Amino acid sequence: MSKDRAVADDDFRYRGNRLGLPEHGPDSVPGVGRRLTGLLLDWLLALLIAAGLHSVGVVGAGVADEQQATTLIGNTALVVFAAMNIVLLTLFGTSVGRRLVGVRIKATGERSWPWFASMTVRTLLLCLVIPAVIYDRDTRGLHDRAAGTVAVRF
Numbered sequence: 001m002s003k004d005r006a007v008a009d010d011d012f013r014y015r016g017n018r019l020g021l022p023e024h025g026p027d028s029v030p031g032v033g034r035r036l037t038g039l040l041l042d043w044l045l046a047l048l049i050a051a052g053l054h055s056v057g058v059v060g061a062g063v064a065d066e067q068q069a070t071t072l073i074g075n076t077a078l079v080v081f082a083a084m085n086i087v088l089l090t091l092f093g094t095s096v097g098r099r100l101v102g103v104r105i106k107a108t109g110e111r112s113w114p115w116f117a118s119m120t121v122r123t124l125l126l127c128l129v130i131p132a133v134i135y136d137r138d139t140r141g142l143h144d145r146a147a148g149t150v151a152v153r154f
Contacts, residue, residue: 012137015028015029015137015138015139016028016029016138016150016152017138018137018138019108019138019150021150021152025153026152026153026154027106027152027153028152028153029138029139029150029151029152029153030101030102030103030151030152030153031139032139034101034102034103034153035098035101035103035139035151037097037101038095038097038098038099038100038101038103039097039098040097041096041097041098041100041101042081042084042085042095042096042097042098043077043081043097044097045084045096045097046077046078046080046081046084047073047074047077049077049080049084050073050074050076050077050080051073051077053076053080054069054072054073054076059072059073059076060072060073060076078127081127082123082124082127084096085119085123085126086116086119086120086123089105089119089122089123090115090116090119092104093105093106094154098151099154102153102154103151103152103153103154104151104152104153104154105119105122105149105150105151105152106149106150106151106152107148107149108148108149108150109148110145110148111147111148113147113148118147118148118149119147121143121146121147122143122144122146122147122149123143125141125142125143125146125147126141126143130142131143131146138150
């Protein structure tokens with residue numbers, strides 16, 4: 001088999017090729033580092049909101065033990081992170097952290113679900129962590145594949 005034929009048979013030329021996305025520029029698939037940075041920024045924002053809710057007494061008003069308060073803030077941050085992602089992704093296709101790094105979520109057309117359902121499934125699987133760290137050649141995690149979405153650049 002010639003080298004040219006092997007290249008023609010391989011449908012993977014770059015991330016997003018199989019999804020009909022461009023190699024560079026808007027709507028191309030961003031690298032893992034950019035997506036992780038957006039995720040980290042979203043998580044830090046959720047932690048700040050959870051800590052603020054705790055400091056004003058909305059969450060854990062009677063908790064005096066520092067270890068219990070830390071656990072409570074962490075669990076509250078997860079709920080805030082999930083709610084923030086579901087709402088912002090449903091309304092705008094991006095979140096605060098993703099927007100800062102220039103990433104949005106786009107439907108691939110694989111699912112005929114309502115957008116809200118896709119964002120809810122995607123977010124809940126993202127919160128489980130494991131589905132998000134198992135990904136394919138297009139760097140789509142299992143959470144994106146299950147929801148029929150892909151992360152793309154603005």
